[in-house]
Amino acid sequence: MNLLDLKAGAELxxxxxxxxxxxxxxxxxxxxxxxxxxxxxxxxxxxRGRPDVIAHGMLSMAYLGRYLDNLFPQERLKSFSARFAAVxxxxxxxxxxGRVETVENGEAILDLTVALGDGTVTVRGRAxxxxx
Amino acid sequence: MYVDRxxxxxxxxxxIPVEVERGRLRLYAKAIGETNPVYTDVAAAxxxxxxxxxxxxxxxxNAVELDIPEPLSWMSAVGIDITSTLHGEQSMVYHKMVxxxxxxxxxxxxxxxxxxxxxxxxxVVKRTDVLRGNDLVAEAYCSIAxxxxxxxx
Numbered sequence: 001m002n003l004l005d006l007k008a009g010a011e012l013x014x015x016x017x018x019x020x021x022x023x024x025x026x027x028x029x030x031x032x033x034x035x036x037x038x039x040x041x042x043x044x045x046x047x048r049g050r051p052d053v054i055a056h057g058m059l060s061m062a063y064l065g066r067y068l069d070n071l072f073p074q075e076r077l078k079s080f081s082a083r084f085a086a087v088x089x090x091x092x093x094x095x096x097x098g099r100v101e102t103v104e105n106g107e108a109i110l111d112l113t114v115a116l117g118d119g120t121v122t123v124r125g126r127a128x129x130x131x132x
Numbered sequence: 133m134y135v136d137r138x139x140x141x142x143x144x145x146x147x148i149p150v151e152v153e154r155g156r157l158r159l160y161a162k163a164i165g166e167t168n169p170v171y172t173d174v175a176a177a178x179x180x181x182x183x184x185x186x187x188x189x190x191x192x193x194n195a196v197e198l199d200i201p202e203p204l205s206w207m208s209a210v211g212i213d214i215t216s217t218l219h220g221e222q223s224m225v226y227h228k229m230v231x232x233x234x235x236x237x238x239x240x241x242x243x244x245x246x247x248x249x250x251x252x253x254x255x256v257v258k259r260t261d262v263l264r265g266n267d268l269v270a271e272a273y274c275s276i277a278x279x280x281x282x283x284x285x
Contacts, residue, residue: 017165027163031156033198048215057219058193062164065189070168073180074229080189081223081273 006108006131012098015067019091020055028059055088060114060123067096067112068127075130078107082125092116098127106132133211134254135278137245140210145240150196154232157185164188177231187230192262192270193222197238206240206258212278220255220277228269230262237263243273251283 022040029040034056037044045053061082068077088094094114101109112125154174161171166188169176177185187196197203204214230236244257255275262270 024163027159031160031163032194033196033203034194035198058190058222059164061193061222062160062188062190066164066166066168069166069171069188074186074189077189077226079223079225081221083221084219 006100006103006129008100008102010100012071012100012110015063015070015096017063017094017096019093020059020088022053022090024059025053025055025090028056028062032056032058032062034058052090055090055092057082057084057088057123060084060088060094061125063094064096064112064114064123064125067098068110068129071098072129078128078130080125080127082112082123084122085124086116086120086122088114088116088122092122094122101126103131106130134247134251134280135210135212135245135256140242140245140256143206143209143242145206145209145242147240148197148200148238150199150236150238152187152196152230152232152234152236154185157187157191157232160188160191164190174232182229182231184232187232187234189224189226192224192226192230192272194272194274196236196262197240197260206242207256207276210242210256212256212276216279218277218279219274221273221275223273225271226269227271228264228267230264230269234264236269239263247280249284252280254278254280 025039039056097113099111101111108129110127114123115121158172170180239261243259247254258274260272
């Protein structure tokens with residue numbers, strides 16, 4: 001993608017993530033250092049009254065980061081934020097989407113979402129990209 | 133019980149030294165399904181003009197500071213029951229990229245405490261300055277939501 005082509009209102013091509021399996025959560029626990037049982041230990045989840053483990057919020061943010069990295073070189077990313085709006089269950093198949101909100105003063109502001117198949121938005125994010 | 137704001141803002145948190153390792157970055161890339169070779173292959177990273185494998189954008193969000201023995205002790209230190217928390221928001225401001233081989237120091241402090249939704253949700257914001265030598269390479273802000281369902285009754 002040519003960054004100079006970014007125009008306010010443009011939709012970026014979506015990125016579909018395959019199902020988040022228990023293996024995904026185990027790998028992310030090890031890689032991220034977040035070993036909280038709620039993400040990886042079904043017995044601990046049951047003991048807390050949860051029907052199952054849930055995905056790490058940061059895993060969804062990591063998918064958004066991957067989405068951005070494959071749109072433009074990472075050094076152009078000036079800031080990146082995520083608000084975790086809903087829980088992501090095991091086997092969810094999230095889709096990352098982005099839209100250019102503004103292009104001003106050599107910077108683009110991107111509106112980002114991660115949504116599940118049923119339409120639930122799990123993450124609302126924002127990124128500032130240096131276009132200069 | 134709500135967090136004592138003054139106490140939280142004054143709380144001294146030990147800085148954390150971190151060595152960024154290639155193997156860890158490769159595992160992180162595998163975990164998030166990153167197939168761009170820049171993140172796993174040193175030759176591809178160098179061809180891109182990087183000195184070594186880059187740390188991806190979300191890596192600085194929490195990955196580098198959870199490896200201490202009690203990573204969540206900053207929450208218990210201000211009286212938060214970790215089982216009633218959610219990760220509410222995470223944001224990063226990047227000044228320079230981080231690469232495998234970097235020695236970082238993470239300087240942490242609590243920078244905000246506030247309540248919302250008639251007291252049923254309390255937010256505690258921790259700021260982490262990621263330092264490489266004297267350079268501030270990134271700032272990471274982690275906002276933890278503490279649930280207070282009792283306040284809604």
